[in-house]
Amino acid sequence: MIQASPRLPKSGNNSRRLFDxxxxxxxxxxxxxxxxxxxxxxxxxxxxxxxxxxxxxxxxAAEAACIAEFKAKQDNPLRLQHGEMQVSSCDRSAATEEVRARLAQQGWILLKIVALKG
Structure with a gap:
């Protein structure tokens, strides 16, 4: 018959493991x-x-916008202006109407679109 081994006495090192x-x-x-x-x-x-x-x-998208070079005038006293304005279309008739409307808001009359650049 096999006898159970005697229990070893407890030491002070019976806490949780330090590794996992x-x-x-x-x-x-x-x-x-x-x-x-x-x-x-x-x-x-x-x-x-x-x-x-x-x-x-x-x-x-940046190429779609054009620069319109224009000539405009104001009466009483007569003043002439030559300038450039960015417009949304490179089509001459659409650019002319856009420049004419924007200049009219400032009291200018469009004389001519000289060139469209872009």
Whole structure:
């Protein structure tokens, strides 16, 4: 018959272990799980793509505006003006109407559109 071994006396070193061999859990506070990391990468990629598309279309929008060079006058006393104004269209008739309306607000009469630049 096998006898049970006698119990060893307790020593003062019976507290909790100082090491932990259990597998590490994901750091949910920092969102470093593989799924969260992939979503963050996809979001960053989509944002950067949209930002690049915006910067590529800005020069095209800037080219749509033209500069109209014009001559205008005011009566009593007669004053002449030669200037440039940014207009929304490069079409001569549309630019003429836009410049005429904007100059009329300031009391000027459009004489001629000299050139359209842009």
């Amino acid at each position: 061999n259990s597998p590490a859990k994901g750091l949910w506070l920092l969102n470093v799980s593989p799924v969260a990391r992939n979503v963050a990468d996809m979001t960053r990629t989509a944002f950067m793509t949209a930002l690049a598309a915006l910067f590529l279309t800005l020069p095209a």
